[in-house]
Amino acid sequence: MANDNPLLVLDGLPRFAHIEPADVMPALDTMLASLRALVEERLARAPAPDWDDTVGPLEVAEARLKRFWSPVAHLNAVADSPALREAYNAGLGRLTSYQTGYAQDPRLYRAYQAVAEGPAFAGLSEARRKVVTNALRDMRLSGVALPATPKARFKAIQERLSELASRFEQNVLDATDAFSLIIEDEARLQGIPATVRAQARAEAQRRGRDGFLFTLQAPSYIPVMTHAQDRALRRELYEAYVTRASQAACGRYDNTALAEEILVLRQEMAALLGYPHYADYSLATKMARDAAEVETFLTDLAHRARPAALKELTDLKAMAQADGVALEAWDTAYYSERLKERRYQFSEEDLRPYFPLPRVLEGLFTLTERLYDVRIRERQGVEVWHPDV
Structure with a gap:
C-alpha cells in the first residue's frame, strides 16, 4: 500500500533504513498522479489565478516532489547497487518527462503570467515575486512558447539528455570502482603517510588480497600523488585517473560517444529557443x-x-x-x-594530529551556531544510509 512506502513519508528526515529499490516506482507513480490532479484542480478554478489559490499550492507540491526524489538520488550517489540503479534510471526518465511537460504546459504559463501582471503582484514579498518571475523564465527556457512540433522535439531532447547524463555519471563511477592496484613491495610506498598505508593494507585484506591496495578514490589517490616517492607509482595512478571512462582506457565505460551526443543535443536544444549556442542558453539563469x-x-x-x-x-x-x-x-x-x-x-x-574528526565537527558546529544563532544537537534514532554516517 502507498501508506507503507517509506518514500512517501515526507515529514521529518528520510527513512533511509527502510527504503528499498522496489519502493521507488510505486512512490513516484503516486506522487505524479497526485501532482497532476492538483494541477488540474487548481487550473479549473473560476477565480483569476493568484498566489494563495494557484502559485503557492503548486510550488509547495513541486517542493514535495523534490523532497521525495532527493533520498532516491542521494542513495544512488552514495549507496549504488544494480537494483537501485535500475529503479533510479527508470524513475529519472519518468520524472524528467513529467517536469518537462509541466514546464511546457501553456495553461500553467498563462496562470503564472496572470499573477505577474495582476494588481496584487506588487504587494507580494520579494521572495514570492522572484518565484513567479523565475517560473516564467524557466518555462520559456523549457520551450513553452514553441510551436507543437519543435516543442515535442525539445521535450524529447530533455529526456534524452537526462538519460545520457545519468549514464555518463554512472560510467565514471563504475570506471573508478573498477580500478585497483596491489603493491606487494612496501619499499615502493616510501613517503606515503603511515595512516594511508594502513588503510591500503586494510582494504587489501578486506578484498582477500595480500599487500597494499590503492584505488582512484580521493582518500587513496590524493596521498599517493602528493607523497609517494615512487614516480612510476604516481604515473600509473595518474594515468588511470585521468583516462577513467574514456576512449584511452579502452573499457566498457567509455563516455566518448555519450559526450559527443550530449554536445549535439545541447546545441540543437539551444537553437530551438533561438540561442546561438548552449553556453548562452545555460547563462540565461546565471x-x-x-x-x-x-x-x-x-x-x-x-x-x-x-x-x-x-x-x-x-x-x-x-x-x-x-x-x-x-x-x-x-x-x-x-x-x-x-x-x-x-x-x-x-x-x-x-x-593531522590537531584536527581529529570530533574536534573538527565541534569547531564547525560552534562557528555555525555563532553565525546563524542556531543550536545543533545530536538526534538519536535517526535512520542513516550507512553505519559510518
Missing part, C-alpha cells in the same frame, strides 16, 4: 549576460594569475631537475608539497 562576458572574465583572470603560476612552475621544474627528472603531470602534486615543506617547513600531515 549572473553573466552571455558567453563573451564569461570568456572576458576568465581571460582576464588567466592573465593576472599567469605570472605567479609560471614562477611556481619554474620552481617545480627546478626541484624535479635536481632529482634528475623532467617535470610531468604526475609530478606536480608531489613537488608542490615538497616546495611547501621547503619554504614553510610545513606539511599537511603535520596538521
Whole structure:
C-alpha cells in the first residue's frame, strides 16, 4: 500500500533504513498522479489565478516532489547497487518527462503570467515575486512558447539528455570502482603517510588480497600523488585517473560517444529557443549576460594569475631537475608539497594530529551556531544510509 512506502513519508528526515529499490516506482507513480490532479484542480478554478489559490499550492507540491526524489538520488550517489540503479534510471526518465511537460504546459504559463501582471503582484514579498518571475523564465527556457512540433522535439531532447547524463555519471563511477592496484613491495610506498598505508593494507585484506591496495578514490589517490616517492607509482595512478571512462582506457565505460551526443543535443536544444549556442542558453539563469562576458572574465583572470603560476612552475621544474627528472603531470602534486615543506617547513600531515574528526565537527558546529544563532544537537534514532554516517 502507498501508506507503507517509506518514500512517501515526507515529514521529518528520510527513512533511509527502510527504503528499498522496489519502493521507488510505486512512490513516484503516486506522487505524479497526485501532482497532476492538483494541477488540474487548481487550473479549473473560476477565480483569476493568484498566489494563495494557484502559485503557492503548486510550488509547495513541486517542493514535495523534490523532497521525495532527493533520498532516491542521494542513495544512488552514495549507496549504488544494480537494483537501485535500475529503479533510479527508470524513475529519472519518468520524472524528467513529467517536469518537462509541466514546464511546457501553456495553461500553467498563462496562470503564472496572470499573477505577474495582476494588481496584487506588487504587494507580494520579494521572495514570492522572484518565484513567479523565475517560473516564467524557466518555462520559456523549457520551450513553452514553441510551436507543437519543435516543442515535442525539445521535450524529447530533455529526456534524452537526462538519460545520457545519468549514464555518463554512472560510467565514471563504475570506471573508478573498477580500478585497483596491489603493491606487494612496501619499499615502493616510501613517503606515503603511515595512516594511508594502513588503510591500503586494510582494504587489501578486506578484498582477500595480500599487500597494499590503492584505488582512484580521493582518500587513496590524493596521498599517493602528493607523497609517494615512487614516480612510476604516481604515473600509473595518474594515468588511470585521468583516462577513467574514456576512449584511452579502452573499457566498457567509455563516455566518448555519450559526450559527443550530449554536445549535439545541447546545441540543437539551444537553437530551438533561438540561442546561438548552449553556453548562452545555460547563462540565461546565471549572473553573466552571455558567453563573451564569461570568456572576458576568465581571460582576464588567466592573465593576472599567469605570472605567479609560471614562477611556481619554474620552481617545480627546478626541484624535479635536481632529482634528475623532467617535470610531468604526475609530478606536480608531489613537488608542490615538497616546495611547501621547503619554504614553510610545513606539511599537511603535520596538521593531522590537531584536527581529529570530533574536534573538527565541534569547531564547525560552534562557528555555525555563532553565525546563524542556531543550536545543533545530536538526534538519536535517526535512520542513516550507512553505519559510518
